[in-house]
Structures are given as structure tokens and as C-alpha cells.
Amino acid sequence: MGALPIRVLLLSGGEPSFLWATGQTGERRGNPFLRVDRAETLPSRKELESGSWQLCVLPCETYLSNQNLPPGLPAIVYGPSTLALDCFEAGASDFMRSGWSWLELEARLFRYWGPELVGDRATYRLWGLRLIRLREFDGIDPLSGIEVGLELSVGEASALRLLAYRAGRILPYYALKRSGSGDTTEVPAAENAAGPGGSRAAVAMMMSRLRKKLLSMDPGLARRLRAVRSQGYIWIEDRLRKI
Secondary structure: OEOOOEEEEEEOOOOOHHHHOOOOEEOOOOOOOEEEEEEOOOOOHHHHOOOOOOEEEEEHHHHHHOOOOOOOOOEEEEEOHHHHHHHHHOOOOEEEEOOOOHHHHHHHHHOOOOOEEEOOOEEEEEEOOEEEEEEEOOOOOOOOOOOOEEEOOHHHHHHHHHHHHOOOOOEEHHHHHHOOOOOOOOOOHHHHOOOOOOHHHHHHHHHHHHHHHHHHHOHHHHHHEEEEOOOEEEEOOOOOOOO
16 A cells, blocks of 8 residues: 655645644655645745645735636635635635634645555555556556446545555544544443444445445455454555555
């Protein structure tokens, strides 16, 4: 599984001061999925179109008044809630109200991370809600009969992204159930161990649907997703096939 970070441009103008306590550029809190570059002014359109950044975060006033942003560059904007509708109508991908925290930004950015997953037939990347085939392995039969892309639900994509991020570590039922909503509140053990109708049943149904979809794409992907009795689920990385 690849863990290349998503590179983000963050324009100054109201972000929490603690965000830059360790420097202006680089990964925060040891997160492998994220690299943030801070800028005082918005770079030129040519620089923005060069592909250095996959996403930008900037004040809503700058977003609404600037014409340099390429149409294909996702933008998370922040500012007063009164400008939220204007920003969305102008094409913003997401909006944060003034007073946002680093954890809120990190959670929003995580949804744009595209982990690379290794199957039996090829490698795949998760982009948004779509799992896309990247490279076929040498010596494997042509994949003409296999889908190039696989559509997932919001919950399935969120669960797969979180499992890939924590590959090799068990994720409890409640973490997978709440992964789609971004709610990270700790859940009592009683709820995590709920019977039919509780966390386990809901997660088990979702993971069953996800496994069937992965199986239709590549049996190797479905095999990586494993249930851990009475605990949750885990994504097993096949290091022998990693490229």
C-alpha cells in the first residue's frame, strides 16, 4: 500500500496560530497522508496549474475575489458563515466557519487522500468514492473483462480509507461506524459490543457489501479485508507484492 501524502497549499489569513508552531512546511503530528505548505499570498495561476498541490485552503474573501484558481483545483475555504453559500455557488469544495481547529481541517483533508492498494492483479487508488485501477502486474492476464473503476458508498469509501491508513491495526466497530461522519467521540465498551441492531450489526453489513465489491474488482483486495472476532476489522498489507 502506498502512503504518499496529499500536498496542500494553505493561504494565511485567520488560521490557528498553533498550526505553525513547528515550522511553515511539512507533515503535522506525524501524519503520512498530509503535507502542508503555507503561503502569505496566492501563487500565480501558472504555479497553481503546475500540479505541485492537490488541494488548497484559503480565506473565503480571497477565494471569492481571486481569478487565479484553476477550475480543477479543489478548494476548502474558511471564514464567516454568512459567506458559505456564496463560496459554494462559486465552486468551493468545502467550507469551515471561523474558529476552526487543526483537527477539523485534518479530518476534512483526510477525505481527499488517495491510498494505493495492492491486489492480485494490479494496484489501485481510492479517489473520493471511486476505486481506480492504476497498474497491472507483469505476467498477469489482460484485465479487459474487469472494471477500470469501482463506485463505493460514502460509508464504504470512508471505512476503506481509514482501514488503509491504519493498515495492520485493528479498527473497532464504533470507529468504522462513525468514520463516515467524522465523529471521533469515544464510545463505551457496551455500545461497541452491541448485539443485533447495534454497532456490530451495522458495520458487519457495510463491510460485507464492501468485501463483495472488492471481490468483483480483485480477489486480492477482498482478501486484505479481514474481520477480527469480537473486536472489529483489519486491513492486511501484502508486503510480498508491494511495488
